[in-house]
Amino acid sequence: MNILFSLALLVHFSTHFHGHCITDSLQLGAQTKVAIPGLYMIGFVTRAFMLETSQPVPSFRAGLTVEAVEEKYVCSFDVFLGDFKVWSSSHFSRFFTSEICVIGLTKDGDLRLTGHNDQIGWRTATYGQGIKRLQLSKSGNLVLVDEYNIIKWQSFHFPTNVMLWGQRLDVGTKLTSHSTNSDSFYSFEIHREKLALYLNSGNLFKYSYWEFNPMKPKNISSIRLATNGLQLFDDENHKIAQIPTKRLKLLRFLAVENTTGNLGFYYYSTTTHKFETSFQALRNECDQPNFCKANEICTFSSKCSRLQIKGTQGNFCGSSRGDLKEVQNEMSVLRDENKKIVNATKESCAGSCVKDCECLGALFTSVNRECYLYGEIRGMKEVDDSVGEGMSFMVKVLDGEKKGKGLKKWELILIVVVDGIVIFVCLGGMGFYMLWKRKKEANNN
Numbered sequence: 001m002n003i004l005f006s007l008a009l010l011v012h013f014s015t016h017f018h019g020h021c022i023t024d025s026l027q028l029g030a031q032t033k034v035a036i037p038g039l040y041m042i043g044f045v046t047r048a049f050m051l052e053t054s055q056p057v058p059s060f061r062a063g064l065t066v067e068a069v070e071e072k073y074v075c076s077f078d079v080f081l082g083d084f085k086v087w088s089s090s091h092f093s094r095f096f097t098s099e100i101c102v103i104g105l106t107k108d109g110d111l112r113l114t115g116h117n118d119q120i121g122w123r124t125a126t127y128g129q130g131i132k133r134l135q136l137s138k139s140g141n142l143v144l145v146d147e148y149n150i151i152k153w154q155s156f157h158f159p160t161n162v163m164l165w166g167q168r169l170d171v172g173t174k175l176t177s178h179s180t181n182s183d184s185f186y187s188f189e190i191h192r193e194k195l196a197l198y199l200n201s202g203n204l205f206k207y208s209y210w211e212f213n214p215m216k217p218k219n220i221s222s223i224r225l226a227t228n229g230l231q232l233f234d235d236e237n238h239k240i241a242q243i244p245t246k247r248l249k250l251l252r253f254l255a256v257e258n259t260t261g262n263l264g265f266y267y268y269s270t271t272t273h274k275f276e277t278s279f280q281a282l283r284n285e286c287d288q289p290n291f292c293k294a295n296e297i298c299t300f301s302s303k304c305s306r307l308q309i310k311g312t313q314g315n316f317c318g319s320s321r322g323d324l325k326e327v328q329n330e331m332s333v334l335r336d337e338n339k340k341i342v343n344a345t346k347e348s349c350a351g352s353c354v355k356d357c358e359c360l361g362a363l364f365t366s367v368n369r370e371c372y373l374y375g376e377i378r379g380m381k382e383v384d385d386s387v388g389e390g391m392s393f394m395v396k397v398l399d400g401e402k403k404g405k406g407l408k409k410w411e412l413i414l415i416v417v418v419d420g421i422v423i424f425v426c427l428g429g430m431g432f433y434m435l436w437k438r439k440k441e442a443n444n445n
Contacts, residue, residue, distance in 0.1 A: 023052070024053050024135060025136070026051065026105055026133060026134045027132070027133050028105055028131070028132065029106070030050075030104065030105050032050050032063065032102070032103050034048050034064050034100070036066055036073050036075075036100060040071055042068060044066075044067070045066070045067045046065075047064065047065050047066075047078075048064045049063035050103070051135075052136070053136055053137070053140075054138075058082030058084075059081075060079060060080065060086075060140045061080045061136075062077070062078065062136050064076070064078075064101055064103050065077075065078050069094070073101075074094045074095060075095050075101035076088050076089050076090035077113050079142055081140060081253065082275070084253075084275055085162075086140055087140070087155045087158075087159075087160055088160060089122040090122070091160040091178075095121025099115070100115060100116060101113075105131075106127065109129055109130065109132075110123055110124060110131075111123065111124040111126065112124075124153045126153045129146070130147065131144045131153075132147045133145060139165070139166045140167075141154050141155055142154065143155070159173065159174075159175055160176070161188075161258065162175070162254070163175060163254045164225065164253045165251055165252050165253060166224070166226075168223070168224045169222060169224075170190070171190050171192055171220055171221055173189075174187045175256050176188075176256070177256040177257065179259060179290070183201060183202070184201040186198065186200070186257075187256070188256045188263055192220055193219065194211050195220070195223070195243075196211045196212075197261060199289040205336060205375050206336065206338070207336050207378075208336075208337065209287070209335070210282060210287075214232055214240050219234060221235045221237070222237075225253070225254055227251060228242075228251070229244040229251070230242065230243040245265050245267075245278040245279050246279050247267065249267035249269075249278055250268075252266055253265075260288045260290075261289055262280055262282045262288065263282075264281070265277065265280075284302075285298070285302045286299075286302060286333075286382070287381070290379075291304070292378075292380065293378075294376050294377060295307050295377050296380065297330055297380040297381060307327070307395070309395055310325065312397060313396065322396050323396070323397060324350040324361075324395065325395055325396075325397050326393065329383055330382055331383055332363060332379045332381075332393060334374070334378060335372055336373065336375075339359075339374070341370070341371035342371075344371035348371070349362050349364040349371035352373065353373055353394065354396070358375050359374065360374055360377055360396050361394060361395045361396060362393070364391070364392045365390055365391050366391075
């Protein structure tokens with residue numbers, strides 16, 4: 001009976017807010033609740049929209065989402081452009097709850113997401129600041145304003161993996177995208193000298209796999225997504241560069257994809273009624289950092305195969321028998337600026353990796369005389385001679401031939417010493433036995 005009641009409530013909220021919600025603001029005290037099923041149902045998702053903009057389709061909508069994840073239910077407050085999620089309160093931390101999911105704007109101006117027994121899962125912490133209402137702007141920005149329409153809090157200051165049209169991000173900001181089946185995550189970061197995509201794994205490593213450097217020798221202060229591309233501005237707010245779109249379509253947003261780590265610009269197609277890409281930073285699957293697993297290489301046919309190299313791979317910490325083997329026509333799309341050595345030679349690059357206990361491989365570029373060290377062999381792809389010219393990728397191994405030569409010297413010493421002792425003992429024993437036997441026979445006679 002309780003399950004049927006919960007499902008009835010879910011259907012009621014979903015139908016009501018999908019069909020009749022046209023307001024773009026909520027006053028103090030407004031609250032929306034969604035009941036959560038008592039039993040776990042795989043694939044269960046329901047939404048109750050509270051806010052919606054009045055612009056043509058696709059419009060922005062904001063509301064509650066309850067989703068079945070990892071045998072629990074996640075409660076979140078989200079903003080959608082059409083059916084595409086552009087912002088979520090659970091992007092950095094999921095709120096697991098039971099029985100009920102509630103979003104409300106309290107009388108003192110605090111927007112809260114709560115669950116069972118009023119447990120707080122997310123909040124804006126804007127109480128006591130004179131908040132009067134919650135608004136969803138036509139640009140997709142979720143804002144809390146006071147009676148003078150001064151913004152006290154906005155979702156644009158807490159970006160997820162999406163940047164909307166007209167949105168501006170300052171230097172030092174990053175968009176993050178979390179993979180569902182991996183501990184690593186992707187990030188799009190704004191630096192003073194460049195824009196870059198990174199593969200992150202906590203504090204273990206941070207590899208860049210795509211960069212955009214403006215031609216003009218000026219520092220980046222901010223970026224803005226315009227109709228025809230991504231614009232870069234300096235400290236005087238002058239446009240210094242732009243990443244153009246490939247199609248003459250109105251851009252709606254850019255996003256970092258959570259499975260591939262690719263950066264794409266998206267427009268709405270009136271033909272397919274879906275969002276299509278007009279620009280992608282990574283054009284080839286082999287340029288994706290996680291397209292193949294560790295110690296695999298992406299071939300020209302976009303297939304993953306095991307990295308073929310003679311010897312046993314490893315770091316061999318505490319051992320002096322580690323050596324670097326060069327692999328032909330192969331390189332990694334990853335770069336670690338923290339493990340970068342300038343003015344290096346190929347020999348010094350290899351030596352640095354041998355001495356570094358955590359190093360498993362190294363990339364040397366003769367053009368810039370740069371050396372990059374790697375804590376894991378990942379992002380490997382096959383390249384032709386023109387691309388790989390001047391590049392040498394080396395993998396740390398326990399060389400089988402080197403191992404054999406080293407052992408022969410020890411074997412020779414052991415053979416001389418041990419065999420000499422064995423021969424001496426055997427001959428001495430045989431001589432002693434012959435003398436003892438003759439003496440015994442003489443005594444018997």
